[in-house]
Amino acid sequence: GESVGLHLPTLSVQEGDNSIINCAYSNSASDYFIWYKQESGKGPQFIIDIRSNMDKRQGQRVTVLLNKTVKHLSLQIAATQPGDSAVYFCAENIRNNFNKFYFGSGTKLNVKP
């Protein structure tokens, strides 16, 4: 079955440092990935996405890297700020199965001032 998981359940970083959050997936048919940020008491918020025909995509202070060879996805946050403190989820969508995304269990990012 599909499996999306995260290597580190909790990540603590100093304000201003770069953060890297990792995610592994198991289904080679997955072709679309999204990173979500969830703050306490709120629903997940879209951060950035990437399709399997790409290996890197950049947004504002965020970069997503996709390594299809090892089925690994990462989210890099540059110059991490206190407002980045949240739980981050990767989500996987399998080719020709648009009905649902499969979510990992999340990584909690703590930004220390």
Place this chain on the structure above:
Amino acid sequence: GAGVSQSPSNKVTEKGKDVELRCDPISGHTALYWYRQSLGQGLEFLIYFQGNSAPDKSGLPSDRFSAERTGGSVSTLTIQRTQQEDSAVYLCASSFEQGHGYTFGSGTRLTVV
């Protein structure tokens, strides 16, 4: 509306009672999803609606769970004879078209006592 709206935001119910959770998707979004998030866990897919097509109910955990979407807009998730294990945050999301990132609501926190 401007975002996905869910009501109520919090619901406490006694074991064995029925509950209804409501979701107002973003206007014009044809796809609507329900997910469940247990404490400290990732998101579990429940059900998906796309236009006038038959919904994908493959994620509903038992026949106590049902959902409908009236007029292609508002959706109601109903849980009959609630159990304590139903306690979770129920998240609704909508998207303009399938296979793209969702916009989530803030969720309904259900507590069964």
